[in-house]
Amino acid sequence: xxxxxxxxxxxxxxxxxxxxxxxxxxxxxxxxxxxxxxxxxxxxxxxxxxxxxxxxxxxxxxxxxxxxxxxxxxxxxxxxxxxxxxxxxxxxxxxxxxxxxxxxxxxxxxxxxxxxxxxxxxxxxxxxxxxxxxxxxxxxxxxxxxxxxxxxxxxxxxxxxxxxxxxxxxxxxxxxxxxxxxxxxxxxxxxxxxxxxxxxxxxxxxxxxxxxxxxxxxxxxxxxxxxxxxxxxxxxxxxxxxxxxxxxxxxxx
Amino acid sequence: xxxxxxxxxxxxxxxxxxxxxxxxxxxxxxxxxxxxxxxxxxxxxxxxxxxxxxxxxxxxxxxxxxxxxxxxxxxxxxxxxxxxxxxxxxxxxxxxxxxxxxxxxxxxxxxxxxxxxxxxxxxxxxxxxxxxxxxxxxxxxxxxxxxxxxxxxxxxxxxxxxxxxxxxxxxxxxxxxxxxxxxxxxxxxxxxxxxxxxxxxxxxxxxxxxxxxxxxxxxxxxxxxxxxxxxxxxxxxxxxxxxxxxxxxxxxxxxxxxxxxxxxxxxxxxxxxxxxxxxxxxxxxxxxxxxxxxxxxxxxxxxxxxx
Numbered sequence: 368x369x370x371x372x373x374x375x376x377x378x379x380x381x382x383x384x385x386x387x388x389x390x391x392x393x394x395x396x397x398x399x400x401x402x403x404x405x406x407x408x409x410x411x412x413x414x415x416x417x418x419x420x421x422x423x424x425x426x427x428x429x430x431x432x433x434x435x436x437x438x439x440x441x442x443x444x445x446x447x448x449x450x451x452x453x454x455x456x457x458x459x460x461x462x463x464x465x466x467x468x469x470x471x472x473x474x475x476x477x478x479x480x481x482x483x484x485x486x487x488x489x490x491x492x493x494x495x496x497x498x499x500x501x502x503x504x505x506x507x508x509x510x511x512x513x514x515x516x517x518x519x520x521x522x523x524x525x526x527x528x529x530x531x532x533x534x535x536x537x538x539x540x541x542x543x544x545x546x547x548x549x550x551x552x553x554x555x556x557x558x559x560x561x562x563x564x565x566x567x568x569x570x571x572x573x574x575x576x577x578x579x580x581x582x583x584x585x586x587x588x589x590x591x592x593x594x595x596x597x598x599x600x601x602x603x604x605x606x607x608x609x610x611x612x613x614x615x616x617x618x619x620x
Numbered sequence: 621x622x623x624x625x626x627x628x629x630x631x632x633x634x635x636x637x638x639x640x641x642x643x644x645x646x647x648x649x650x651x652x653x654x655x656x657x658x659x660x661x662x663x664x665x666x667x668x669x670x671x672x673x674x675x676x677x678x679x680x681x682x683x684x685x686x687x688x689x690x691x692x693x694x695x696x697x698x699x700x701x702x703x704x705x706x707x708x709x710x711x712x713x714x715x716x717x718x719x720x721x722x723x724x725x726x727x728x729x730x731x732x733x734x735x736x737x738x739x740x741x742x743x744x745x746x747x748x749x750x751x752x753x754x755x756x757x758x759x760x761x762x763x764x765x766x767x768x769x770x771x772x773x774x775x776x777x778x779x780x781x782x783x784x785x786x787x788x789x790x791x792x793x794x795x796x797x798x799x800x801x802x803x804x805x806x807x808x809x810x811x812x813x814x815x816x817x818x819x820x821x822x823x824x825x826x827x828x829x830x831x832x833x834x835x836x837x838x839x840x841x842x843x844x845x846x847x848x849x850x851x852x853x854x855x856x857x858x859x860x861x862x863x864x865x866x867x868x869x870x871x872x873x874x875x876x877x878x879x880x881x882x883x884x885x886x887x888x889x890x891x892x893x894x895x896x897x898x899x900x901x902x903x904x905x906x907x908x909x910x911x912x913x914x915x916x917x918x919x920x921x922x923x924x925x926x927x
Contacts, residue, residue: 378723446834455708458724461696461701463693463724463726568682619673619675
């Protein structure tokens with residue numbers, strides 16, 4: 368084991384996003400607030416997803432989680448693609464850091480950024496609305512699990528992509544649709560039966576539904592089931608990611 | 621005794637291209653070793669395999685007895701590599717980068733005094749808190765050397781460390797690598813500057829088309845060349861020369877010629893007599909022993925020096 372190597376790599380990845388907080392923290396917080404203002408303004412009086420819960424209160428946990436997962440993905444994927452393009456990935460590859468340590472450090476840093484941005488969105492949203500916090504433990508659990516899944520997907524995308532264009536395609540054609548169609552803005556119960564069933568195959572739906580349960584105490588699906596699906600998906604993505612690192616796929620010639 | 625570097629039947633294939641084709645040799649601890657070869661010879665691939673950046677298709681390599689694949693943690697801790705490209709992380713300062721690199725190797729705060737020593741030794745003190753992005757090419761090269769040494773490796777590989785640097789920095793780097801060698805480090809140097817290898821290295825390997833073409837101590841390699849060069853200056857312009865002389869002339873000026881003469885077969889006195897017979901009066905004569913460049917060209921069969 369190389370615990371100092373692991374913690375150094377984690378700290379380096381955290382420092383990297385802390386050095387550009389306007390881009391990595393402030394911008395996504397403002398983007399989430401713009402969504403909040405626009406959607407809440409338009410739909411507040413027309414939509415009630417759960418009985419007794421206003422649309423804006425329904426929307427905020429979903430927006431927080433969407434910010435968490437998108438930024439977790441951005442952290443690991445952008446760091447890796449930049450290192451590969453600039454060539455400084457060589458410093459890591461020359462070091463005695465194992466594939467597992469590499470994976471854990473990148474994912475932990477992605478979780479950190481996801482949670483920092485999520486905390487920023489949540490705290491700012493509290494200015495606008497009195498948001499309940501029914502089960503803080505579930506909030507934290509799904510926040511960590513969701514950002515870990517996306518952090519790991521970011522590592523996969525960062526290793527796979529050989530240019531920024533390919534990474535943008537991964538983000539725009541996979542991450543963005545899955546997060547927008549995961550029930551951030553609506554409950555899947557309000558969808559037609561076909562789309563409701565399709566949504567159940569979207570792993571992001573379970574992360575957001577479970578996260579929302581932590582705030583509101585109500586959800587479309589049991590949080591335990593959502594946790595199981597999220598955990599399975601995390602295990603699957605992690606296995607792919609560690610395999611890629613262990614074989615040196617697109618990293619070692 | 622365990623070799624500093626052991627390479628056994630190493631192959632690397634990229635599809636139909638054989639970048640390395642069964643290379644085997646050892647580098648002993650404490651050597652100053654030169655790895656030469658034209659572009660595409662396989663030098664960087666071989667260094668990549670030693671450092672874990674490239675996976676060999678077949679064969680094995682070890683650093684001080686530790687297999688670079690099976691015991692990669694041990695082998696990488698014993699090896700410091702100065703990469704050829706001027707790569708850097710634009711997010712960090714020199715000191716931050718060195719501390720991070722030290723951490724990757726499992727070294728904590730206790731290593732900070734060595735980091736400060738490296739900063740001083742490599743004349744980086746003025747720029748220690750400057751962002752790497754703002755440094756000149758020469759300073760970036762010094763940082764790369766500091767990064768390679770941050771974990772005190774016993775074997776140091778310098779992949780063309782003086783490529784593109786000015787004369788002053790080249791001299792400083794020569795001095796520094798000699799100092800490292802004197803302190804007991806095993807040094808492996810790849811370079812395009814053959815006079816650099818000639819000045820610094822004890823033993824030299826020449827790779828060409830992925831195969832080892834020569835592996836000898838520098839003196840033995842130079843002795844393999846059976847030629848010497850003689851420059852003759854005449855009092856009058858050089859006209860048409862007899863056939864027997866033309867075959868040894870490699871350069872011809874208005875009043876001078878450079879001859880390539882076989883050390884054993886060609887007698888200087890006899891050649892001078894022939895020039896005299898051709899009506900040319902020698903006013904000056906100088907000789908030059910062959911350098912590594914001539915040996916390199918002969919072995920690799922290249923039309924020009926490694927470029």
